[in-house]
Amino acid sequence: xxxxxEPIVNKIIPKIPEKTxxxxxxxxxxxxxxKYSSPESRLxxxxxxxxxxxxxxxxxxxxxxxxxxxxxxxxIAKIIAGTFTGYYIRKWCIKSIDALTRTPxxxxxxxxxxxxxxxxxxxxxxxxxxxxxxxxxMKKHRGAIGTCLALLVMLFTNFLIDAPLTKVLTNVFVxxxxxxxxxPSDTKGGx
Amino acid sequence: MxxxxxxxxxxxxxxxxxxxxxxxxLLVTGALGWVLSSIAQATVVVFNKKISDDQKKxxxxxxxxxxxxxxxxxxxxxxxxxxxxxxLVEKGxxxxxxxxxxxxxxQLTSKIGTSIKEIVNDKEELKPFSVEKEILNPKNQIEKGLxxxxxxxxxxxxxxxxxxxxxxxxxxxxxxxxxxxASARQKEAIQxxxxxxxxxxxxDSPVLPAYNKPGNDNRVKVASVNVPRIITGGSxxx
Numbered sequence: 292x293x294x295x296x297e298p299i300v301n302k303i304i305p306k307i308p309e310k311t312x313x314x315x316x317x318x319x320x321x322x323x324x325x326k327y328s329s330p331e332s333r334l335x336x337x338x339x340x341x342x343x344x345x346x347x348x349x350x351x352x353x354x355x356x357x358x359x360x361x362x363x364x365x366x367i368a369k370i371i372a373g374t375f376t377g378y379y380i381r382k383w384c385i386k387s388i389d390a391l392t393r394t395p396x397x398x399x400x401x402x403x404x405x406x407x408x409x410x411x412x413x414x415x416x417x418x419x420x421x422x423x424x425x426x427x428x429m430k431k432h433r434g435a436i437g438t439c440l441a442l443l444v445m446l447f448t449n450f451l452i453d454a455p456l457t458k459v460l461t462n463v464f465v466x467x468x469x470x471x472x473x474x475p476s477d478t479k480g481g482x
Numbered sequence: 483m484x485x486x487x488x489x490x491x492x493x494x495x496x497x498x499x500x501x502x503x504x505x506x507x508l509l510v511t512g513a514l515g516w517v518l519s520s521i522a523q524a525t526v527v528v529f530n531k532k533i534s535d536d537q538k539k540x541x542x543x544x545x546x547x548x549x550x551x552x553x554x555x556x557x558x559x560x561x562x563x564x565x566x567x568x569x570l571v572e573k574g575x576x577x578x579x580x581x582x583x584x585x586x587x588x589q590l591t592s593k594i595g596t597s598i599k600e601i602v603n604d605k606e607e608l609k610p611f612s613v614e615k616e617i618l619n620p621k622n623q624i625e626k627g628l629x630x631x632x633x634x635x636x637x638x639x640x641x642x643x644x645x646x647x648x649x650x651x652x653x654x655x656x657x658x659x660x661x662x663x664a665s666a667r668q669k670e671a672i673q674x675x676x677x678x679x680x681x682x683x684x685x686d687s688p689v690l691p692a693y694n695k696p697g698n699d700n701r702v703k704v705a706s707v708n709v710p711r712i713i714t715g716g717s718x719x720x
Contacts, residue, residue: 296557296558296561300565300566303566304570304573304595309574309594311577311578312578318578318579318635322635322638324641324642325640326634327641332641332644339649347661353661353662353669355536358540361541362540407484412493413493414493414494414497415493416494427633428497431501434501435504436496439500439511441515442511442514445515445518446518449522450522454523454526457523457526458530462532
């Protein structure tokens with residue numbers, strides 16, 4: 292599937308007219324976005340998810356009203372729990388990886404001495420000159436290790452924080468929905 | 483503090499193998515993350531006493547479908563958007579005035595969208611034009627800070643395009659499709675249960691002669707048993 296995407300994109304690109312972003316404001320915003328990484332992405336996705344997903348669940352006429360209510364409550368709970376833990380885990384992973392992969396330039400900037408710990412996850416084969424050349428690959432290396440670490444952490448937090456928190460919040464939201472509802476519930480639905 | 487040898491081994495392997503293919507790696511880890519999350523969430527739904535059995539019949543398939551549809555829509559849509567954004571910048575279709583100025587200064591504007599002859603393994607090959615390659619080419623006149631500016635701009639476009647793709651795939655397409663899948667599964671499960679609990683009427687049968695006397699209602703009612711509906715020959719009066 293991934294291999295199909297590339298040729299399709301390559302066929303479309305030549306047909307697109309050239310465009311220069313002349314607005315300074317837009318140029319700055321795009322450059323700013325380049326500095327964002329997965330935690331910010333998780334926040335944006337969480338914010339847009341809360342604006343769309345509950346409405347999609349609430350307007351699902353294929354299930355009865357009670358199921359719709361629980362499904363909607365669970366979706367809101369899942370988004371809140373997932374965004375909260377997802378954001379902090381990613382942030383923590385990036386900070387940890389950054390602290391363990393200090394390049395010579397960064398150590399100079401931070402006025403730190405190179406130690407075994409602050410260079411623990413730096414490839415042993417890289418020399419100082421290679422660091423300057425491999426800046427972009429180094430960024431990707433950090434991303435790769437950070438993602439693996441995040442996956443490892445989420446293996447536990449999914450079961451220990453996300454899921455139980457979703458359960459608690461779901462029950463809270465279902466109770467709130469029930470309290471705010473005055474009409475008798477429709478259990479016939481689309482079954 | 484000495485760093486264990488296996489940490490060095492993992493670090494070197496990550497730098498050599500994973501970092502150059504970060505996109506594919508993110509896809510695999512993302513898929514694993516969705517599967518794990520779905521298993522955790524589905525487990526909690528199973529043990530949530532406040533959710534009725536009929537609701538669970540919808541919520542559990544909904545949770546499992548969430549992972550499956552998310553992975554598929556991520557591959558199809560998010561990756562396509564990401565690649566599209568990346569290629570727009572790489573091929574010079576989308577640029578800032580600074581990048582455009584570099585292309586004009588080095589007379590590269592006419593090459594946008596074309597292929598360039600390159601020598602790969604002593605053989606001449608046609609490779610598509612790439613702004614990145616031109617910026618890294620020492621033969622070109624490169625302004626100070628242009629490389630960093632180009633990468634920041636490229637990363638920004640990739641971030642925006644992949645975020646747009648993720649919003650459409652994860653927040654719009656996935657919930658619609660997972661709900662369709664889950665409600666179909668719920669209907670199936672409820673129907674199956676109804677069929678199993680429905681009374682079974684055995685037809686006139688030589689096995690049960692006592693019930694075949696005149697005036698006797700020869701219907702044998704077996705209530706709520708978990709066996710499939712028995713349909714055999716003979717007359718079935720309902």
